[in-house]
Amino acid sequence: MSKKRALITGINGMDGSHLADFLLARGDYEVFGLERRKATYYSPNIAHLAGKITLLKGDLSDQNSLLRAIKECEPHEVYNLGAQSFVGESWSMPEQTSDITGLGALRVLEAIREHGNKDIKFYQASSSEMLGKKGGVANEETTFYPCSPYGVSKLYAHWITKNYRESHGMFAVSGILFNHESERRGHEFVTRKISDGVAKIHLGLADHISLGNLDASRDWGYAPDYVEGMWMMMQQEKSDDYVLATGETHSIRDFLDNAFNYVGIQDWSKYIKTDPKFLRPVEVSYLLGDASKARNILGWKPKTPFKDLVNIMVKNDIKLLSQNK
Ligand code: NAP
Ligand code: G4F
Numbered sequence: 001m002s003k004k005r006a007l008i009t010g011i012n013g014m015d016g017s018h019l020a021d022f023l024l025a026r027g028d029y030e031v032f033g034l035e036r037r038k039a040t041y042y043s044p045n046i047a048h049l050a051g052k053i054t055l056l057k058g059d060l061s062d063q064n065s066l067l068r069a070i071k072e073c074e075p076h077e078v079y080n081l082g083a084q085s086f087v088g089e090s091w092s093m094p095e096q097t098s099d100i101t102g103l104g105a106l107r108v109l110e111a112i113r114e115h116g117n118k119d120i121k122f123y124q125a126s127s128s129e130m131l132g133k134k135g136g137v138a139n140e141e142t143t144f145y146p147c148s149p150y151g152v153s154k155l156y157a158h159w160i161t162k163n164y165r166e167s168h169g170m171f172a173v174s175g176i177l178f179n180h181e182s183e184r185r186g187h188e189f190v191t192r193k194i195s196d197g198v199a200k201i202h203l204g205l206a207d208h209i210s211l212g213n214l215d216a217s218r219d220w221g222y223a224p225d226y227v228e229g230m231w232m233m234m235q236q237e238k239s240d241d242y243v244l245a246t247g248e249t250h251s252i253r254d255f256l257d258n259a260f261n262y263v264g265i266q267d268w269s270k271y272i273k274t275d276p277k278f279l280r281p282v283e284v285s286y287l288l289g290d291a292s293k294a295r296n297i298l299g300w301k302p303k304t305p306f307k308d309l310v311n312i313m314v315k316n317d318i319k320l321l322s323q324n325k
Pocket of ligand 2: 086126127128178179189212280284285287
């Protein structure tokens with residue numbers, strides 16, 4: 001039986017690499033990854049996939065490169081995971097964020113439409129950051145109130161995905177994913193900053209971590225659980241929007257508690273410095289998702305409890321730093 005072909009934008013990001021692992025482990029996919037040009041060729045998240053996936057050069061700001069990638073790969077499924085994904089940075093680069101995170105989705109949809117194969121399925125990586133200031137428990141029906149250039153860009157991408165579903169009859173899914181993390185998370189995000197910082201303190205390589213607002217709460221899950229949910233959405237008869245979330249929310253302080261407890265430290269206050277440069281012009285204080293629709297229709301549920309997620313991340317950073325010591 002011939003394999004399905006999946007094209008993943010953002011292949012070397014956290015989710016892109018986990019999705020590639022998931023699809024390859026299934027055994028019935030050939031995986032293509034879109035990677036933009038960079039000065040060095042080292043991509044740690046996909047180093048283990050050398051020879052197992054095909055990398056195509058392309059950029060979400062360049063329409064023709066996307067069309068060429070679609071033509072070369074002839075995909076059955078396209079997962080648009082590429083983005084300027086760091087909320088904090090979106091205030092310093094609002095235009096670039098809108099171009100890549102917002103218009104990038106439109107360009108991928110247009111490349112698929114231009115290519116003309118109506119059977120290609122499209123997944124858009126939408127975000128709980130679109131909910132922004134809403135507060136409370138959110139599901140697919142909750143009104144959006146984004147409050148960062150990133151959130152606004154994601155909302156454009158979310159709506160253009162729905163629009164292409166409705167106006168062109170495309171199979172175009174939007175996965176509204178709440179925060180998910182893993183040992184492959186970028187170092188500027190708060191969870192990785194903490195796991196890396198705690199590992200350094202444990203190994204005597206640092207004496208503090210500088211952070212911003214410790215009171216914000218996030219619905220944090222484990223990324224490998226979430227990429228399975230993305231795939232499940234793409235296997236449905238009809239395309240739709242789905243929330244993926246754990247249904248639990250924890251503050252940054254809770255994350256710190258768990259991370260420091262893993263290395264045997266109960267009172268972590270002397271290891272944390274607050275630095276105003278990590279505060280945001282507008283803060284999303286609280287995110288909590290209701291993934292009932294995904295549970296009922298897709299049969300998806302998160303498998304990794306919060307405590308395990310924190311332990312996986314701290315353990316991995318201790319291992320990485322010990323190897324490099
Ligand atoms: P990530 O690790 O930051 O990965 C983003 C990827 O996008 C990277 O591979 C990056 O490539 C690529 N990219 C950036 N600009 C590009 C451009 N101009 N052209 C082509 N590729 C470009 O993000 P993630 O956490 O895996 O998230 C995956 C997607 O889900 C993102 O769209 C994110 O916004 C969204 N999302 C994430 C979460 C979460 O909690 N993780 C929740 C909801 C939604 P480089 O390595 O070259 O920079
Ligand atoms: O880790 P964060 O930067 O993630 P944030 O802003 O929630 O965004 C992530 O999740 C979104 C889904 O809701 C994705 F769409 C997005 O791509 C990304 O993956 O910040 C989490 C919280 C914020 O409240 C922030 O103010 O942690 C707080 N925080 C406190 N100190 C910090 C820091 N965040 C960062 N990055 N660095 C700090 O020092």
